[in-house]
Amino acid sequence: MGKNIAIVLLSIAVLILGIWGVGQNTESMTYKSIYENSCEDCFLDLQEALKNMESSLSKALVASEDNYMKTVLLDVWRYSIIGVGSVNGLPISHVSLKESSEIMNQTGDYAYYLASKIDNGEGITQEDLDNLSALREGVYTMKMNITSLSEKVRNGEISLARTDSKDEFYYDDSGEYGTDSAFTNIDKESMEYPKLIYDGPFSEGVRERGPAAELGEKISKEEAKSIAAKFLNSDSAALLEGGQTEGTIPCYVFEVDGSEEGGEYLSIKISVEGGHVIQMTSNREIGEQAMEIEKAQKAAEEFLIKNGVEDMTPSYYETYGNKTVFNFVLEQDETLFYPDMIKVQVALDDGQIVGYEASGYFMAHYDRSIAPASVTMAEAEQKVNQKLNITSRRLALIPLEGTKEALCYEFKGNTENDEWYIVYINAYTGNQQNILKIIEADESVLTL
C-alpha cells in the first residue's frame, strides 16, 4: 500500500518538476531573446550614429557659410550623444570602451564649442578646421572597426549578447570575446588624434587642470597635524595618520576613528603645499533637528571667521540627514565670485561642524584682474524678461563650461505665480548668460 502511494506521489512530484522546468526554460529563452534584441538595437544605433557623425563632419569641412556650418556641427554633437549612449549600452567591458567614448564625447563637445563660437560671432580658424579634420579621421577609423565587427556578428563568429559573469570586472585579455578586442583596437594613439584644448567640459585642459590658487610652501606632516588639530579643536594625539593623497591637490590625511565604539569616523585633508584645510568628512550620528537654519548658518559663519577664512557670503544651502550644507561664496568689491566656493556642513542637533570642502575654492581662486563692466546695470536690467519682478541686483562672476568665467549682473526675481529665478546678464556683451531656477524644499534653497 505504502509503496503504491509513494510511487504515485513521486510521479506527481516528477510531473510538477517537469512542468516547472519547461516553464523556466521558456522563460529564460524569452529573456535571452529580449537581451539579444536590445544589444542588437544598441549596436545598430552606434553604427548609425558614427555614420552620421562622419558625414556631418565631412560637410562641416567643405561648408562655406557660417549658418550651415553651425547646423552640421550641432548634428555632430547630437549624434555623438546617441553614439556614447548606445556604445555604453553594449555588454562590453568599460575598459575597452574608454577610448571610443572619449572620441565620440570629445568630437561632439568640440563641435558644440565651434557652433557656439559661430554664435558669438567669432570666426572658425584654420586650426579649428585642422582639428575637425583629425577628428573626422578618428571617427572614420572607429566606424571601420565597428563595420568589421558587424560582419563577424552577422556571420555568427561573434555574439554581441555576452552573458558570462567571470572576471568581467576589467577586460578580457584572453581575446575570447571578439567584441571586447574590437573596441580595445580603437585607440587614439594609433590615429593621430589631436590634443584638444578648448572651452568645453571634455577639453584636455579640464582633465589636466591643477589648482589656480598659489598654495604656498611645502609643510611637514607634523605641521599639518597641528593645523588639523587646531581646526578640529582637538588634541593632535587623538589624530591618526591616514597617509597622503595625490591627485589635484596633494594632501596629508588624518583620521579620528571611533567606529569600533559605534562612534564617529572623521577624516581631514591638509594640503602639502601651504597647509590649507582642504576637506573634512564625518559620519557622526546626528539627532533630531533642534535649531533653526538661521542659527546653523550663524554657526557656519563664525566657524569660518574663527579659522581665518574671510569675505565669504552665504549663498544657497541644502539639508539632508539632519545636517545642512551651506555654500559660501567669496565677495570682494561688491562682486560675488561663485567659482571660489567653500562648503560647510552643520549638524542641526547641536550646531557642530561636521563637514568642510575648500578644494573647489583652491582649484578656482586666484587674483583676477577684472576689467570694469562696459554695460550698466540699468541697461542689463532691460534685457531681463518683463515677467520677472526683480527684487535684488548685483555683480557676480560665474563659472562657465570648461574653465572659463564670465562677469555678469545677477538679477533675482519672481513671476506672478511666485516662481523664483536668477538671471545672469553678461556685463560686457549684455547677452543673457544663464538663468537659474530657485528650488525651495525641505529646509533647502537650491538652484537648477
Add this chain to the structure above:
Amino acid sequence: MRRNRTYTILLTCLLIVILATSFVTTVLAQGVVYYGSSASAVRQVQTKLKNWGYYGGNVDGIFGYKTEQAVRWFQSANGLAVDGKCGTQTLTAMGLYDLIDSGSGSSGSSSGSYDDNVYLLARCIYGEARGEPYTGQVAVAAVILNRVKDSGFPNSISGVIYQRGAFDAVADGQVNLTPNQNALNAAKDAMNGWDPTGGALYYYNPVTATNQWIRSREIIATFGNHVFCL
C-alpha cells in the same frame, strides 16, 4: 524492504515540501500581501479596507479569512481580478505603493525624499563599500561622479553605474539592497562636491584584485580597504 519504503515516503514528502516552499517564497517575494505576510503590511491593508467599509474585523495584523473576504470585495468593487491576494494591482489601487516591492513592509531608509539619481548612487555605495570607513564611501561616490564628468565614460550616473563590468555590486545584484542613512549621506556629500580622492577614476581592493591592468594604474589615495587611482 519496510525501511526502504519509509525512505521513499520521506523522500517524496521532502520533495513536496521543497516544491511548496519554493512556490510560497515566490509568492511572498513578489510583494503579495496574503496569508502569512508580515503584520505591519497586513495592518496597512486592513486599515485601508476598514476605512473604506470593506472590512469589519479588527486591525490586528493577521491576514485571516475575514481579511481575504474584504480583499475580494474590494477587488470586485474596483474591477480588479478577484483572487483575495493583494498583489501589485490591488496594492496600487489601495495606494499602498511602498508595499509593492518589499511585501514585508520592511522599514529602512525611505527613498521618498531623495532624487532617483542620488538614491541609485547611494545603492551603489551601499552595495560596493558599506563596510568601509565613511570617507571611503564618499570616495566611491566621487569616483562615479568623476566618471560622469570624464569624456571616457557615459555622461550620466545611471550610465556609469550600469556600464558593463564597472561595478561588482551591479553584477551580483547587491546594488538592489536598501541603502542606509550613511550611504545616502555619502551620496549627497559627493554630489555637493566632496571628493576625498582628488579626481580618481578607478578603485580596487589590493588584497583581492588579481587583474594586471587595474594594478598598473597610478594610485592617488587610500581609504580603508580600497586604493583609488587615475
